[in-house]
Amino acid sequence: METAPITQQEYLTAGRCLRRVYEERARAFENGSEQSDSSERFAAEQYERVRAIARDHFAARTDCTFNVSVGALGCVAVVDILERRPDGSVRPIVVQPYTGVKPKSLELLRYQTVILREAGYNAQGGAVVRLAKGYVRGTFLEPAELFVEEECRKQIRGGLNSVRRRISGLIEVLGQRKPPEPCDRLDRCPVCSRLSGSSQTDGSGDSPSSTGGIDTGVHTLFLGYGVIGDLEREGYSDLSDVPLSRLPGRRQRLQVQAVRDGRRHVDCNALREFVERCRFPRVFLDFETVSAAVPPVEGARPWEHLPIQFSVHRQEAAGGPIAHRWFIADDLSELHDSTRELAETLVDALSDARSVLAFSAPFERRILHLLARRCERFSTDLRNAADRLVDIQEPFVRFMLYEPAQQGRTGLKAVLPALTGVDYYDLEIANGREASLAWYYDYRGVPPSPRREKVAEALREYCALDTLALVDIVRRLEEIVDGSDCSDRE
Numbered sequence: 443m444e445t446a447p448i449t450q451q452e453y454l455t456a457g458r459c460l461r462r463v464y465e466e467r468a469r470a471f472e473n474g475s476e477q478s479d480s481s482e483r484f485a486a487e488q489y490e491r492v493r494a495i496a497r498d499h500f501a502a503r504t505d506c507t508f509n510v511s512v513g514a515l516g517c518v519a520v521v522d523i524l525e526r527r528p529d530g531s532v533r534p535i536v537v538q539p540y541t542g543v544k545p546k547s548l549e550l551l552r553y554q555t556v557i558l559r560e561a562g563y564n565a566q567g568g569a570v571v572r573l574a575k576g577y578v579r580g581t582f583l584e585p586a587e588l589f590v591e592e593e594c595r596k597q598i599r600g601g602l603n604s605v606r607r608r609i610s611g612l613i614e615v616l617g618q619r620k621p622p623e624p625c626d627r628l629d630r631c632p633v634c635s636r637l638s639g640s641s642q643t644d645g646s647g648d649s650p651s652s653t654g655g656i657d658t659g660v661h662t663l664f665l666g667y668g669v670i671g672d673l674e675r676e677g678y679s680d681l682s683d684v685p686l687s688r689l690p691g692r693r694q695r696l697q698v699q700a701v702r703d704g705r706r707h708v709d710c711n712a713l714r715e716f717v718e719r720c721r722f723p724r725v726f727l728d729f730e731t732v733s734a735a736v737p738p739v740e741g742a743r744p745w746e747h748l749p750i751q752f753s754v755h756r757q758e759a760a761g762g763p764i765a766h767r768w769f770i771a772d773d774l775s776e777l778h779d780s781t782r783e784l785a786e787t788l789v790d791a792l793s794d795a796r797s798v799l800a801f802s803a804p805f806e807r808r809i810l811h812l813l814a815r816r817c818e819r820f821s822t823d824l825r826n827a828a829d830r831l832v833d834i835q836e837p838f839v840r841f842m843l844y845e846p847a848q849q850g851r852t853g854l855k856a857v858l859p860a861l862t863g864v865d866y867y868d869l870e871i872a873n874g875r876e877a878s879l880a881w882y883y884d885y886r887g888v889p890p891s892p893r894r895e896k897v898a899e900a901l902r903e904y905c906a907l908d909t910l911a912l913v914d915i916v917r918r919l920e921e922i923v924d925g926s927d928c929s930d931r932e
């Protein structure tokens with residue numbers, strides 16, 4: 443194994459898994475530095491942006507030096523800000539792009555303290571510069587309000603010996619010819635399989651416990667984190683074998699009963715009442731958002747989800763045609779803030795709707811209130827729309843309906859195929875995260891990206907299918923309420 447100094451990132455990763463450090467270093471040695479995906483690139487850019495603003499902000503302080511690189515014990519530390527005190531001691535300061543002090547920032551301070559001391563500095567104390575949670579951006583960015591400096595002397599005291607032990611362990615592992623053996627989390631950790639370039643499963647897609655392609659293993663128990671391990675240790679592998687008395691609640695018992703019966707569970711009265719709340723004219727609403735460490739526009743907070751796109755499907759009356767409206771923001775920046783245009787188009791698309799249907803509606807409610815706060819002219823309409831929200835996830839989370847094919851999940855991508863047999867998500871953009879990154883890198887801003895038209899099409903398609911999926915789900919719920927499942931029981 444190559445003997446380059448251990449980096450800060452490798453030190454932090456070693457806290458979770460030594461094998462991972464070994465494998466990633468071996469791969470980097472063989473392949474050179476690989477291109478990061480856009481998600482990693484975005485995270486790195488957020489970090490860099492926060493550090494650059496912090497550097498400018500602290501530059502006025504003559505007692506501070508920036509990006510100080512120090513080597514000792516076969517490791518290298520890069521201190522974001524090194525404060526020099528009149529008594530000759532120094533204090534490392536970590537800049538992090540989050541609103542709460544992260545354990546990894548404290549671990550970094552411990553590591554930097556050890557390396558600084560070994561290199562001959564009198565390192566005392568340490569601080570984290572973080573983003574202020576309650577900060578709301580004005581017309582311009584105000585770094586004095588954006589950043590909070592938090593002294594962490596107490597939190598890092600006492601952990602310095604464990605830093606030395608971790609460094610020794612890491613040096614020993616990196617000196618070996620072979621990586622350490624994988625741990626027993628292999629089935630839950632994607633890293634080993636990704637690093638070795640192979641899947642840890644047999645590739646058939648069937649689990650040992652499956653019925654007609656439906657996974658019925660105990661690991662699929664709804665919200666079962668607290669008991670799955672115990673059940674597995676007791677020898678249960680299939681849900682249908684678990685006694686109902688061993689299950690933690692009503693919903694898990696309904697799930698297991700549905701698996702045993704091989705048919706859906708329906709609470710017809712509750713489901714009918716839910717369906718009656720989806721009144722006409724009805725709209726189906728979905729937002730895509732972007733969230734950045736440094737608020738890009740006036741009125742925004744650090745990491746706040748800001749809407750960049752919406753899709754609305756609208757139906758005026760039962761059995762009537764369904765119309766589609768959408769909007770994609772040109773930009774969200776100091777130069778151009780599309781929020782007002784988005785709000786205006788949205789208010790028009792939602793006008794007079796008696797029900798606004800969304801999946802996992804608290805998110806849509808939050809975005810509607812955010813838009814109301816930021817666009818005073820439309821605030822009444824937007825708040826009224828938030829009041830008319832109906833959450834399409836509710837029947838599934840409350841087990842008014844459970845299909846065995848949901849396999850213990852209640853998210854949109856599990857519910858849609860389980861209920862309708864349709865799966866829309868074989869798309870160029872397959873989830874909200876990808877949509878937000880595609881918008882950020884290949885759509886927004888000036889000059890237009892050469893990929894803008896293609897990305898616009900993919901964004902429209904993804905967001906439209908999200909609301910079309912809601913149309914299909916509600917239609918299916920209505921069919922179930924009107925069908926034999928419910929009429930037989932009346």
Ligand code: SF4
Pocket residue numbers: 458459460461462623624625626627628631632633634
């Ligand atoms: S499965 Fe592999 S990468 Fe994941 S924690 Fe275990 S040893 Fe590390």
